[in-house]
Amino acid sequence: MPTINNNFLKLQAGYLFPEIGRRVAEFTKTHPEAEAKIIKMGIGDVTEPLPEACVVAMHKAVDDLSKRGSFHGYGPEQGYAWLREAIVENDYRSRGCDVGADEIFISDGSKCDCANILDILGHDNTIAVTDPVYPVYVDTNVMVGNTGGADEAGRYGGLVYLPVTAENGFTPELPTTPVDIIYLCYPNNPTGSVASKETLKKWVDYANEHGSLILFDAAYEAYITEPGIPRSIYEIPGAREVAIEFRSFSKNAGFTGTRCAFTVVPKGLTGKASDGTGIELHRLWQRRQSTKFNGVSYIVQRGAEAVYSEAGQQQIAGLVSFYLENARIIREALVRTGMTVFGGVSAPYVWIKTPAGQTSWEFFDTLLNDTHIVGTPGSGFGASGEGYLRLSAFNSRENVEEAMQRIGSVLAV
Ligand code: MLT
Secondary structure, three states, X not given: OOOOOHHHHHOOOOOHHXXXXXXXHXXXXXXXXXXXXXXXXXXXXXXXXXXXXXXXXXXXXXXHHOOHHHOOOOOOOOOOHHHHHHHXXXXXXXXXXXXXXXXXXXXXXXXXXXXXXXXXXXXXXXXXXXXXOOHHHHHHHHHOOOOOOEOOXXXXXXXXXXXXXXXXXXXXXXXXXXXXXXXXXXXXXXXOOOOOHHHHHHHHHHHHHHOOEEEEEOOOHHHOOOOOOOOOHHHOOOHHHOEEEEEEOHHHHOOOOOOOEEEEOOOOOEEXXXXXXXXXXXXXXXXXXXXXXXXXOHHHHHHHHHOOOHHHHHHHHHHHHHHHHHXXXXXXXXXXXXXXXXXXXXXXXXXXXOHHHOOHHHHHHHHHHHHOEEOEEHHHHOHHXXXXXXXXXXXXXXXXXXXXHHHHHHOOO
């Protein structure tokens, strides 16, 4: 019998979203009459069709593959140059960020990249995460053995947790002891907060001063509506020396099922080998990707390229404003019931303070039982998420309006 990776045994419960799915399935087993009425506002999965420009490009790409002259087999592991160039031109150069096409790595998802990046980092780093946090950052560190076991609140030994709550305006304090790696996500999942230039500069300066690496997840940058909020960490001087950035086509162009994302690993960004030598992370990530990854399909990369066409840009702007309007409807309906809400202005997530002192899971149950709405309990994102619940604005307008009508009539506090 093979031995197993015992680190998996340290993990608390299931991964959050399958765990919610399990509880909803249990509920519908005992309440079959409610099944048809359930409105899922838990996982942040898009509902609207792909932008037309992407669909047309993907159809054409299928046709390309049907002819010998335009057929493509394995693509470059780092992604096709035409997509990487389009990304650099539109997402970086236009915002004054110094990022080269050879620093972009196309992938099948930010979640995967946030997890896989640990392949090239040592196991002796001190790692900081915000609390609450996107669970993937924590669980993947547990899986590879970078943490101890969890305490009663679900906090893993060895990690440095930086609370983000209403009390500190959802802005984490800098760590009081030096850390080697910091995960930051802005616009934030789950709290829906954003980071100002000053906040990000504080982190970049901290990282430069302490030789830390920032893993910056910008999967929701398209949702920024507030002026002056950076969309990329590379808008901050000195970030190239300290940060890797993760981006995705999932939330702006609806590629959650189609799968396409990218990671920026600047050349010159280094980590330390055991003999103290500085080694370029770009070189290691390229080596990792070319060994373990065969790239995203030609068809999907052509679809992603079309995001940057004029029509594609208009269509994704339409999608983003559709979900942001959902967020506005959710926020305003909840406020009318007397609840305290955060986020949902520059993010597709609304972060709710649970009413009447309920725990996150109690409020999850109240919502499910009384309104047949599924949210995500804040405590599932970390101990400091206790007392909050997240609603996702990724849904049809009809569902959002129906859900808010139900909440309004049942849950006024
Ligand atoms: C979420 O609901 O937090 C996201 O959908 C998770 C993800 O993008 O992987």
